[in-house]
Amino acid sequence: MTQANLAVLVQLDFGDGDAPARLAEFVELAKSAGAEAVATLTARARALDPATFLGRGKVEELKSLIAETQASLVLINHELSASQQRNLERALGCRVVDRSALILDIFAQRAKSHEGKLQVELAQLEHQMTRLVRGWTHLERQRGGIGLRGPGEKQLETDRRLLSRRIAVLKERLRLLERQRAVRRQQRNRREVLSVSLVGYTNAGKSTLFNALTHAGAYAADQLFATLDTTTRRLYVPSCELADGRSGCQIVLSDTVGFIRDLPHELVAAFHATLEETREADLLLHVVDAASPDRDQQIAAVGKVLEAIGADRVPAIVVLNKIDLTPLAPGVERDECGNIARVRVSAATGAGLDLLRAALAEISMRMAPRHEAFASTVKRDDHRFVDVTE
Numbered sequence: 001m002t003q004a005n006l007a008v009l010v011q012l013d014f015g016d017g018d019a020p021a022r023l024a025e026f027v028e029l030a031k032s033a034g035a036e037a038v039a040t041l042t043a044r045a046r047a048l049d050p051a052t053f054l055g056r057g058k059v060e061e062l063k064s065l066i067a068e069t070q071a072s073l074v075l076i077n078h079e080l081s082a083s084q085q086r087n088l089e090r091a092l093g094c095r096v097v098d099r100s101a102l103i104l105d106i107f108a109q110r111a112k113s114h115e116g117k118l119q120v121e122l123a124q125l126e127h128q129m130t131r132l133v134r135g136w137t138h139l140e141r142q143r144g145g146i147g148l149r150g151p152g153e154k155q156l157e158t159d160r161r162l163l164s165r166r167i168a169v170l171k172e173r174l175r176l177l178e179r180q181r182a183v184r185r186q187q188r189n190r191r192e193v194l195s196v197s198l199v200g201y202t203n204a205g206k207s208t209l210f211n212a213l214t215h216a217g218a219y220a221a222d223q224l225f226a227t228l229d230t231t232t233r234r235l236y237v238p239s240c241e242l243a244d245g246r247s248g249c250q251i252v253l254s255d256t257v258g259f260i261r262d263l264p265h266e267l268v269a270a271f272h273a274t275l276e277e278t279r280e281a282d283l284l285l286h287v288v289d290a291a292s293p294d295r296d297q298q299i300a301a302v303g304k305v306l307e308a309i310g311a312d313r314v315p316a317i318v319v320l321n322k323i324d325l326t327p328l329a330p331g332v333e334r335d336e337c338g339n340i341a342r343v344r345v346s347a348a349t350g351a352g353l354d355l356l357r358a359a360l361a362e363i364s365m366r367m368a369p370r371h372e373a374f375a376s377t378v379k380r381d382d383h384r385f386v387d388v389t390e
Contacts, residue, residue: 005034005035005036005073006035006036006038006069006070006071006072006073007030007035007036007037007038007071007072007073007074007075008037008038008039008040008041008062008065008066008069008071008073008074008075009023009026009027009030009037009039009040009041009075009076009077010040010041010042010054010062010074010075010076010077011023011026011040011041011042011076011077011078012042012043012044012045012048012054012078013042013043013044013045014044014045014046015044018294018297019042021293021294021297022077022261023040023042023077025260025261025294026075026077026099027040028203029099029102029103029106030075030102032106033102033105033106033109034109035073035075037075038069038071039065039068039069039071041058041061041062041065043058049084050084051083051084051087052084052087052088052091053076053078053080053081053084053088054088059088059091059092062074062092063091063092063093066092066093066094071094072094072095073094073095073096073097074088074092074094074095074096074097075097075098075102076096076097076098076099077099078098078099079098079099079100079262080096080098082130082131085098085131099262100127100262100264100266101127103260103263103264103267104120104123104124104127104264104266104267107120107123107267108120108121108124115174115177118170118173118174118177119174119267119271121170122167122170122171122174122266123264123266123267123269123271124266125163125166125167125170126167126266126269127264127266128163129160129163129164129167178276181276181277182276193234193250193251193252194249194250194251194252194282194283194363194364194367195251195252195254195280195281195282195283196235196251196252196253196254196281196282196283196284196285196360197253197254197256197277197278197281197283197284197285198210198253198254198255198256198284198285198287199256199259199278199284199285199286199287199302199306199311199316200258200259200286200287200288200289200302200319201258201259201260201288201289201292201298201299201301201302202258202259202260203258203289204258204287204288204289204292204298204321204322205287205289205321205322205347205348206255206256206258206287207255208321208347208348209285209287209319209321209345209347210231210233210253210255211347212347212350212353213235213253213353213356213357214233214235214253216231216233216255230254230255230256230257230277231254231255232252232253232254232255232277233252233253234250234251234252234253235250235251235252235253235360236249236250236251237249237250237251237357237360237361237364249360249361249364249365251360251364254277254278254281256275256277256278257271257275259301259302259305260301261297261298261301262301263301263305268305268308268309275309275311276309278306278309278311278314279309279310279311279314281311281314282314282315282367283314283315283316283317283363283367284306284311284314284315284316284317285316285317285319286299286302286316286317286318286319287319287321288318288319288320288321289321289322290320290321290322290323290325290326290328290344291322291323291325291326299318315363317340317341317342317343317359317363318341318342318343319342319343319345319356320342320343320344320345321345321346321347322346322347322348323344323345323346323351323352324346324348324349324351328344329344330344330345330346330351330352330355331343331344331352331355332344332355332358332359340359340362340363343355343356343359
């Protein structure tokens with residue numbers, strides 16, 4: 001680990017009761033970004049300092065920690081204004097990164113597909129637009145001199161204009177990809193296939209569950225934001241009995257990017273096209289880490305993101321995953337009306353997956369008959385899935 005990656009982590013406790021879980025998550029975020037947390041500074045706070053966010057005393061304490069640990073980076077588990085970030089960097093003499101910028105950096109590292117890279121770049125540029133003054137404080141005067149005479153425009157204004165042009169180009173490219181995605185979605189709708197999206201908090205095990213159901217081989221790892229690009233497969237559920245005696249239902253299953261509390265607004269906006277798959281789904285499987293002590297807060301955080309993208313009205317069932325790390329046994333929980341509310345599974349061991357498939361078959365039958373016509377036209381192969389991504 002180089003000195004450039006040594007970081008001091010900072011978190012304020014505003015008395016909301018979940019400070020330890022937030023700090024543990026932030027440590028994982030720092031690790032995911034490639035930083036090593038060499039020290040942590042925490043404090044109770046009632047109000048924020050408008051100039052430095054932390055206040056004079058904590059700034060001095062943080063400065064001492066940096067000197068002791070020889071850290072070159074400060075990661076703050078809150079969102080800073082441009083002026084707060086600038087003032088902290090001047091006072092501390094090192095780079096300061098807030099929570100939003102850290103998440104954006106992780107997304108930039110993990111993006112693999114062309115669309116994913118475009119989305120991340122758009123989010124980064126829109127975030128940068130609000131902080132443009134940081135890099136150009138020494139060029140506030142108008143340009144002049146040999147080779148520098150121009151239209152009398154400040155360097156800051158020139159840079160903002162260039163960024164605006166790039167943002168417009170990215171948005172147009174993403175609109176084209178969104179139209180292509182909409183065409184594929186219309187084709188699936190014409191074939192009357194049940195569309196199911198996996199959603200959930202980051203590292204809840206969505207990709208592992210997706211692979212266990214479809215044998216797709218999608219990348220899965222025990223780290224935050226292991227999956228950024230939506231992967232879609234067609235899943236055959238053999239236990240679905242149709243009205244005419246035929247058995248078997250076809251489901252289009254999509255693995256989506258994981259959510260996190262305080263997800264940067266720029267990311268939600270940039271990933272609009274990808275997240276639209278969730279909003280247009282017939283059913284959501286909300287995957288929850290049953291072993292997490294913070295699972296209730298994680299469920300609430302996912303609910304907020306679903307509401308922000310307009311997917312909060314899509315029917316959903318909760319999939320309690322990782323029960324192999326808990327005393328829970330595989331099972332199905334129903335609400336007072338007899339509808340499936342929760343399914344307890346372990347994607348890692350396969351426990352309860354038969355119950356989840358049966359639940360999908362039952363829900364597919366309930367949402368029929370519009371899906372019945374397609375079931376008889378699909379080739380039933382041994383792999384039970386067909387790649388329907390681009």
